[in-house]
Structures are given as structure tokens and as C-alpha cells.
Amino acid sequence: MNSHDTPASNERRLRARFQLARANFGLDVDLDLPGHGVTALFGPSGCGKTTCLRAMAGLERAQGSMRVNDEAWQDDARGLWMPTHKRRLGYVFQEASLFPHLSVRQNIEYGMRRTPAPERKVALEQAVELLGIAALMDRRPDTLSGGERQRVAIARALAASPQLLLMDEPLAALDAQRKLEVLPYLDRLHRSLDIPVIYVSHSPDEVARLATHMVLMDAGRVIANGATQSLMSRLDLPLAHGDTASALIRAAVLSHDPADQLLTLESAAGLLHLPTARPHAIGETLTLRVMAREVSLSRAPLQDSSVLNSLTARISAITPEGPGQVLVSLDASGVTLLARITSRSCRQLALAVGDTVHAHIKAVLLLD
Numbered sequence: 350m351n352s353h354d355t356p357a358s359n360e361r362r363l364r365a366r367f368q369l370a371r372a373n374f375g376l377d378v379d380l381d382l383p384g385h386g387v388t389a390l391f392g393p394s395g396c397g398k399t400t401c402l403r404a405m406a407g408l409e410r411a412q413g414s415m416r417v418n419d420e421a422w423q424d425d426a427r428g429l430w431m432p433t434h435k436r437r438l439g440y441v442f443q444e445a446s447l448f449p450h451l452s453v454r455q456n457i458e459y460g461m462r463r464t465p466a467p468e469r470k471v472a473l474e475q476a477v478e479l480l481g482i483a484a485l486m487d488r489r490p491d492t493l494s495g496g497e498r499q500r501v502a503i504a505r506a507l508a509a510s511p512q513l514l515l516m517d518e519p520l521a522a523l524d525a526q527r528k529l530e531v532l533p534y535l536d537r538l539h540r541s542l543d544i545p546v547i548y549v550s551h552s553p554d555e556v557a558r559l560a561t562h563m564v565l566m567d568a569g570r571v572i573a574n575g576a577t578q579s580l581m582s583r584l585d586l587p588l589a590h591g592d593t594a595s596a597l598i599r600a601a602v603l604s605h606d607p608a609d610q611l612l613t614l615e616s617a618a619g620l621l622h623l624p625t626a627r628p629h630a631i632g633e634t635l636t637l638r639v640m641a642r643e644v645s646l647s648r649a650p651l652q653d654s655s656v657l658n659s660l661t662a663r664i665s666a667i668t669p670e671g672p673g674q675v676l677v678s679l680d681a682s683g684v685t686l687l688a689r690i691t692s693r694s695c696r697q698l699a700l701a702v703g704d705t706v707h708a709h710i711k712a713v714l715l716l717d
């Protein structure tokens with residue numbers, strides 16, 4: 350259970366059951382999701398993520414039901430169908446679809462007017478501030494960069510005070526630099542607003558950074574549904590494999606050494622040190638990402654090493670990973686870590702499930 354899945358907020362749920370048949374594709378999902386925070390829909394191209402999102406919005410007529418917290422949007426068994434324009438939702442597409450003849454302000458005000466005044470929970474100023482677009486308000490969309498346009502599109506969706514925000518790969522059309530520009534704003538959204546977000550992505554980096562919960566899809570079906578932290582490192586699931594395989598660790602800030610620009614954090618697995626110039630509040634909980642390729646293993650503790658982070662862990666599984674490599678799953682006091690090492694090292698160290706080893710982490714990424 351992660352920090353967002355607390356029992357008190359478990360009462361707020363999104364329920365979606367959809368069945369839909371196309372000539373070469375069938376969607377068959379039964380989803381029970383948190384009614385808060387960011388849930389990622391993740392899976393290979395063509396697995397049905399967009400179809401599922403469109404069915405949630407009522408843009409696709411799937412058979413089944415859809416419920417957002419205490420409001421039913423679709424229930425075919427009861428003959429209930431709420432058309433898209435009546436559903437209190439925001440939809441953000443890959444490419445921002447702003448009205449070209451309206452200024453940024455008018456685009457956002459248009460979003461706002463979709464919701465009657467008494468039901469507005471997000472003030473225009475709040476959406477503008479959250480997305481950092483105050484300086485753009487009088488500009489026309491065609492004078493904005495791709496990243497700026499996308500931030501305006503998100504602000505417009507928010508200004509309608511949606512009960513659910515659906516985002517379909519909102520960063521896919523942006524280059525790496527623009528992605529980095531928009532990501533922090535997305536991060537701030539779910540911290541500041543209590544609006545559940547369903548976020549379609551096939552980028553493990555985005556999912557790790559933004560989503561506390563995720564649904565893994567394949568060929569129109571759900572293959573796993575749970576906390577991002579546990580699904581990322583499950584060896585039976587695709588995310589734990591390939592170059593982006595990683596584990597997420599939650600850790601609390603203990604101290605920051607400004608001279609060495611080093612943050613010391615306490616996790617269930619032990620102390621971790623992280624180079625960063627940015628000071629953090631003592632006690633703040635951060636999410637760290639440890640890539641499997643950055644973890645090496647030894648039988649004995651390392652001596653005179655430059656590696657800052659070494660944890661003691663028990664091997665819980667070893668699985669072949671491509672030619673000449675193995676993936677080792679480790680349990681460090683309840684925290685899962687992954688290590689990708691060569692098959693030769695595995696053999697030479699005679700590693701086996703149940704053994705206790707030292708895991709040396711060469712780099713730790715800060716996701717917050």
C-alpha cells in the first residue's frame with residue numbers, strides 16, 4: 350500500500366467495466382481504481398489504452414459501466430448513459446487542441462464556462478498559477494511553444510473543475526527538453542488538487558515519476574493493477590525487464606550537507622546518500638528510482654570504494670535477462686531492489702535465492 354492508498358480515502362473509487370469488439374481488437378477490462386492521485390494506463394502500442402480512456406469519457410460506446418466516486422456515468426444494466434458533455438471531465442490529448450482565434454485567457458475561460466459557477470472548485474487564477482502561464486495570458490496559441498501550448502491545454506481542462514482528468518500521452522508530442530519543462534507542472538497538479546487523473550503513457554520514466562497507481566494492459570486486457578512501486582519491480586511483469594528496469598524507494602530526508610551537496614535519507618532498507626544542490630525539508634518523504642543497471646553485488650562489504658550507497662539484501666529471485674545477463678531481485682528489509690549483472694558474475698559469485706549479499710548502488714535518481 351503506498352501513501353496515497355490510505356484506508357480513509359479508499360472509499361473514493363473509480364470503477365470501469367468495458368467490453369468492446371472491433372474487427373481485429375477486443376477490449377475487456379474490469380477496473381477498480383483509487384478515486385484520487387494519478388493512475389497510469391501503461392502498455393504496448395495498440396493494447397487499448399486510448400480506447401479505454403475514450404470509453405471512460407463516453408467518446409467510445411463500450412458495453413459496461415463507469416462510476417466516478419459516487420456518480421454513475423454509465424450503467425448498461427440499468428439503461429444509464431451520460432453523454433460526454435454532461436460528464437464532469439477534462440481530456441488532454443497528445444497535441445493541445447486550443448481555439449486558434451482566442452487568446453490563452455479566452456481559451457481558459459471557455460473551459461471554465463463549461464461548469465456552472467456553484468460547482469467550480471478550481472479558480473482560474475489557481476489553474477494559471479499551477480501551470481505557470483500567467484505571462485502568456487494575452488498571447489494567441491500559434492505564438493506559443495509546444496510545451497507552453499500543452500500547459501495551457503491542461504489549465505483549460507482544470508478550469509472546468511473536472512471530477513476526473515483524462516490525459517492521453519500529454520507529453521508524447523514534445524521533445525525531451527519540453528517534456529522536462531512540463532513534467533514538474535504535472536507533478537504539482539496532483540499534489541495541489543484533489544482531482545483523480547488517469548494518465549496514458551508508454552514511458553516508464555513518466556509513469557515512475559507521476560503515477561502512484563498503475564494498470565498494465567496487453568491486447569485489450571488488464572494484466573496487473575496496483576501500486577506503481579510494487580508493479581515496477583515484479584519480475585513476472587514487463588516493466589521489470591529491459592534497459593529501464595528499476596525499483597522505487599520511498600525515503601525521508603534526514604539531513605543536507607551544503608558543503609558536499611549531499612542529501613542523506615532514511616529508507617526501510619537503510620540510509621541513502623544522494624548528490625543534490627537542492628535543499629529539502631527535513632522529514633520530507635521523497636521517491637527515489639534505482640535503475641537495475643546501476644546496482645552491482647558482492648559477497649563481502651566493499652572496502653575503500655567510491656560507492657556511497659551499499660545495502661544488505663537477500664536474493665529473492667534470479668532470472669535470465671537477454672544474452673549473458675541475469676536480473677536479480679533483492680529484498681532489503683522489505684524494500685525490493687533489482688540488479689542487472691552478467692551471467693558470469695552470477696556464476697563466479699555462486700549467487701542463489703536466499704543468499705544475503707551487499708548491493709552497491711552507483712546512482713540514485715530523485716523523482717520528486
Ligand SMILES: Nc1ncnc2c1ncn2[C@@H]1O[C@H](COP(=O)(O)OP(=O)(O)OP(=O)(O)O)[C@@H](O)[C@H]1O
Pocket residue numbers: 371373374392393394395396397398399400401551
Ligand atoms: N477507430 C478505430 N477503428 C478501428 N480500429 C481502431 C480504431 N481506433 C483504434 N483501433 C484499433 O484498436 C486497437 C487499440 O487501439 P488504441 O488506440 O486504444 O491503443 P493504444 O494502446 O492507445 O495504442 P498507442 O499506444 O499506439 O496509442 C488497435 O488495434 C487499433 O488499431
